[in-house]
Amino acid sequence: MSLPELLAAFATNLAVAALSAAAIQGRLSDRPWFATFRSTANFVFIVGFVCPAIVAFGGAFVPILSGGGVDNYWNFWTQWFASNALGNLALGPLVVVLACEGPRTFWAQNSERKAEALLIGTSLVVVCSIVFDQSAGQLMRSFLPVLFYLPVPLVIWSAARFGAKGASAAILVMAVVLIWRSLGSNLFLSGTAESNVFALQVFLISLAIPMLLLGSSIEEARQANQQLRQDEERMAFAAAAADIGLWQHNPHIDPFWATDHCRAMLGLQKDPPVTRETILSAVHPDDRALVDDIVVGTRDSQAPLEFRVIMPDGQMKWLQAKRATNRNAAGAMINTSGVFTDITIRKAAEAEAELQRWELAHLMRVSQVGALSGGLAHELTQPLTAILANAQAAQAMLSGKARNLEDLAGAIDDIIADDLRASEVIQRLRTLLKNGKGEVEAVNIHDLINSTLRLLNNELISRHVKTKVMAASGTDFVEGDPVQLQQVLLNLMMNSLEAMMNTDAWRRSLTLTSQRINDQIEVKVVDRGTGIDAGGEAALFNAFFTTKERGLGLGLSICSSIIERHGGSLSLSNNADGGATARFCLPAINA
Amino acid sequence: MGTTDFAVFLIDDDPSVLKALTRLLQTAGYKTKTFSSSEAFLDEHDPSVPGCAVLDLTMPGLDGLELQQKLANKATRRPIVFLTGHGSVPVSVRAMKAGAVDFLLKPVKRVDLLEAVGRAAALDKVARWADEERRSVYAVLEKLTAREREVLTHVIAGRLNKQIAADLGTVEKTIKVHRSRMMAKMGVRTVAALVRLTQKVSLEPYRTANLFGPKANSTDHVNRAQISAHADSDRGR
Numbered sequence: 001m002s003l004p005e006l007l008a009a010f011a012t013n014l015a016v017a018a019l020s021a022a023a024i025q026g027r028l029s030d031r032p033w034f035a036t037f038r039s040t041a042n043f044v045f046i047v048g049f050v051c052p053a054i055v056a057f058g059g060a061f062v063p064i065l066s067g068g069g070v071d072n073y074w075n076f077w078t079q080w081f082a083s084n085a086l087g088n089l090a091l092g093p094l095v096v097v098l099a100c101e102g103p104r105t106f107w108a109q110n111s112e113r114k115a116e117a118l119l120i121g122t123s124l125v126v127v128c129s130i131v132f133d134q135s136a137g138q139l140m141r142s143f144l145p146v147l148f149y150l151p152v153p154l155v156i157w158s159a160a161r162f163g164a165k166g167a168s169a170a171i172l173v174m175a176v177v178l179i180w181r182s183l184g185s186n187l188f189l190s191g192t193a194e195s196n197v198f199a200l201q202v203f204l205i206s207l208a209i210p211m212l213l214l215g216s217s218i219e220e221a222r223q224a225n226q227q228l229r230q231d232e233e234r235m236a237f238a239a240a241a242a243d244i245g246l247w248q249h250n251p252h253i254d255p256f257w258a259t260d261h262c263r264a265m266l267g268l269q270k271d272p273p274v275t276r277e278t279i280l281s282a283v284h285p286d287d288r289a290l291v292d293d294i295v296v297g298t299r300d301s302q303a304p305l306e307f308r309v310i311m312p313d314g315q316m317k318w319l320q321a322k323r324a325t326n327r328n329a330a331g332a333m334i335n336t337s338g339v340f341t342d343i344t345i346r347k348a349a350e351a352e353a354e355l356q357r358w359e360l361a362h363l364m365r366v367s368q369v370g371a372l373s374g375g376l377a378h379e380l381t382q383p384l385t386a387i388l389a390n391a392q393a394a395q396a397m398l399s400g401k402a403r404n405l406e407d408l409a410g411a412i413d414d415i416i417a418d419d420l421r422a423s424e425v426i427q428r429l430r431t432l433l434k435n436g437k438g439e440v441e442a443v444n445i446h447d448l449i450n451s452t453l454r455l456l457n458n459e460l461i462s463r464h465v466k467t468k469v470m471a472a473s474g475t476d477f478v479e480g481d482p483v484q485l486q487q488v489l490l491n492l493m494m495n496s497l498e499a500m501m502n503t504d505a506w507r508r509s510l511t512l513t514s515q516r517i518n519d520q521i522e523v524k525v526v527d528r529g530t531g532i533d534a535g536g537e538a539a540l541f542n543a544f545f546t547t548k549e550r551g552l553g554l555g556l557s558i559c560s561s562i563i564e565r566h567g568g569s570l571s572l573s574n575n576a577d578g579g580a581t582a583r584f585c586l587p588a589i590n591a
Numbered sequence: 592m593g594t595t596d597f598a599v600f601l602i603d604d605d606p607s608v609l610k611a612l613t614r615l616l617q618t619a620g621y622k623t624k625t626f627s628s629s630e631a632f633l634d635e636h637d638p639s640v641p642g643c644a645v646l647d648l649t650m651p652g653l654d655g656l657e658l659q660q661k662l663a664n665k666a667t668r669r670p671i672v673f674l675t676g677h678g679s680v681p682v683s684v685r686a687m688k689a690g691a692v693d694f695l696l697k698p699v700k701r702v703d704l705l706e707a708v709g710r711a712a713a714l715d716k717v718a719r720w721a722d723e724e725r726r727s728v729y730a731v732l733e734k735l736t737a738r739e740r741e742v743l744t745h746v747i748a749g750r751l752n753k754q755i756a757a758d759l760g761t762v763e764k765t766i767k768v769h770r771s772r773m774m775a776k777m778g779v780r781t782v783a784a785l786v787r788l789t790q791k792v793s794l795e796p797y798r799t800a801n802l803f804g805p806k807a808n809s810t811d812h813v814n815r816a817q818i819s820a821h822a823d824s825d826r827g828r
Binding site: 374377378381382383384385386387388389390392393395396397400407410411414417418421458461462464 | 604605607608610611612614615617618619649650651652654674676677697698699700701704
C-alpha cells in the first residue's frame, strides 16, 4: 500500500471511529447500555449503519487510489461499509461497556456466571474452529451453509443469558475466529479472498443485528421483571407496615391472591390457597353473610364494611374491608380487589369512648338527681304523709266504738293509691339513676315532657314558676333512649329555672312545646330568664364552659351529644321578649 | 276532745294529703275544712270562727310563711301549726318567732298532730276567753263617767282618798262618793279585785311620778283615748 492509501484508510477509519463515538456520546448516552430494545436499535442504526455508510463514501476511494477502477466505486463502498459495520457492531458494544463500566462488570458477576461466560466463549471458539476445519476439508461443500449455523445456538445462549453485551461478545469471538481462519485458508473455493471475507462479514452482520436486539430485549424483559418483583416487595412491605392486607379475586378462579400480611390478618396459614371457604371460616359467624356478599360476592359497595374475625387463638379482631370492582369496557367484571385494615384498636377506643360518654351522662344524671333531691323527697313525703295519716285514722277507727266499715275501706283504698304514687316517684328516680346502655324504644314526647315536669314539680312550686305545656298528645313519637332524652329535657328545664332566679316572680314561666314538622319532632323549652350573652351561643356547647357559679360546664355539651346520637340537633337562642329558647329536633317515627 | 264549734283549717296543695288528714282529725272528733291554696283560705277566712290552721310550707302561690305573715298583718290571732316535708332550722325559727304553735315534719304521727292541734285549740280557747273578758271590762269601763274613770286610775295607783281629793282639787267626801259608785259599777268590792280587772285591759294607773304638782286633765284624755281604742279593736275581731 502506498502512503496516500494508508493515509486515506487511516483517515476514514479514524473518521468512522470519531463519528461513532460522537454519535454514541450525543445520542445514546442513556444508561445502562443496551438495556432496552430501543437503545440497542438506535445503536445498531447509527453505529452499525449510518456511520459506516457515511465513512464508506470516503473509504471507497482507497482501492481506487491503489489502482482500482472508478467503475467499481460502489463495490469498494460496500466492502468498506461492511467491514466497518461489522467492526462497529462486534467491538462497539464491548468498547462502550468497558470504557464506561470497566471490567468490573464482568468481575462483579458471581462465579457461576463467570464460568458460564467462559464456557460459552470456549465452546464458541471450538465450534467455530470445527466448522472451519470441516469446511476446509472440502468434504461437505453442499453442507457448508448449515455448518455455519452451528455457532448460532451458542450466540443465542449468550444473548439470552448476558443480554446485548453477551451477544456482541459472542459475535466478536465468532468474527475473530472466522476471519482469522478464513484468511489464508481456502474456505470458499470460488471467488477471491475479498469476496469470501465480504460474505463472512455479511453473514456476521446479519447474525449480529438480531442477536444484539434479542439480547437487549431479553435484558429489558428481565429488568422489567426484576423491577416488578421489587415493586411488589415494596408494596407488600409498605402494606404490611401500614397493617393493610391486600387481596384480589377473579370470580372465575376461586383462590384469592392475597399478601402474606393479609393471610396473617385473617389468621390463615401461609401455604394453602386462600379461598372463599377459608376466608369465611375465619370470619365471625354473625358477619359471614355480609362478608360473603361484599368481599367475595359481586355486590358493589361504597361504604367500607366492618367485620370481625376470630384468630386461631380465639382472639377477636375487627377488620375493615374496602373493595373495588375492575370492569372491562363492556362493563363485565374482570376481578375485584380490595384491602383489609385492622381497626381493632380504633374499635376498642371507640367502645371506650362510648363507655365514658355513658358514664359521664350517667354521672350528670346522678348530679341532677342530687340537685332535685329536696323536691323529690317532698314528692315522696306527700304520699307517705297521706299513708301514715290514713293508716292511723284506720287504727283509731278500729279501736273506737262505732266502726264504720265504709270509712275503713276508704282509708285503705287511699293508702293503696298513695303507696302506688310513692312507688311511681321511686320508679322515676330509679330510671334516672339507672346506668342503662341506651335501650332504644319508641318514646312518646308528650308523656316524656309530662313525666319530666313531675320530677321538677316541687322545684317549680318553690321557685314560683308557672308552666305551660303545648304538645299534641299521643302522636309525636321518636325513637331513642327515654332516660337520656329525659335527661336532656331535665337539664334544659333546670337551666331555664336557674336563668329565671332573678326574674320577677309574676313573670317566671316555663313553656314546653312539641310539634311535628314534616318528619321531625321539634321540642322547645321557652323561659323568661336572663337569656344568653350575645356572641356566647357557640361556646355554650363546649365542654367545661359555664356561666354558672357552680356549674361543671358539661350539661349542654352532654345534652347536645345525646341529641346528636339520636340523629337530631340542639340549638339555643334568645327570645324577642326576653328569656331564651332551647330547641331540639328529632326524627319522628310512626308508632 | 274537740269542742263542737272548733274547726281545723287544713291548707295543702296535695288533695290526698288533705283527705287523709281530714280523716285522721275526724277520728279525734275535730271538724275540718280543707283548702288547696293559701289564697282560697284567705278568701273564706272568718276570724270569728274558732279554729286553728294546719299549713303546708311549700305551696304554689303564697307559701306557708307568707300566709302566716298575711294573717299577722290583719291582726287576726289564728293559731298556726306548720306541716312540712323538709323543714330547715332557719325556716322553723322564723315560723316559731312569728307565733306558730308548732312546726311538724311530714309524715306526721297522729299523737304529734293531735297534741299540736289540741294545744292550738287550747290557745285559741284561752285567747277567745281572754278577749271575751277584756270585752266585758271595756263594756263596764264605758259606763263610767269621766270623773269616775279619773278616780279609778288614782285608786289603782294605790292613792288614798285624801291624796286623790288634793290631786283633783276637791274634798275627800266627793271622792268617796265617786269611788263607791265606780266600785259598784265595776262590780268589785276590793281594790285588789279592781286592779286585777283593769290589768286585763292593761289600764295604766295614775302616774305618781308627777311629784311636782298636779297636771291638768291630760292623763284623763290619754286614758280615755286608750280605752276606746282598745274597745274598738276588740269589737273589730
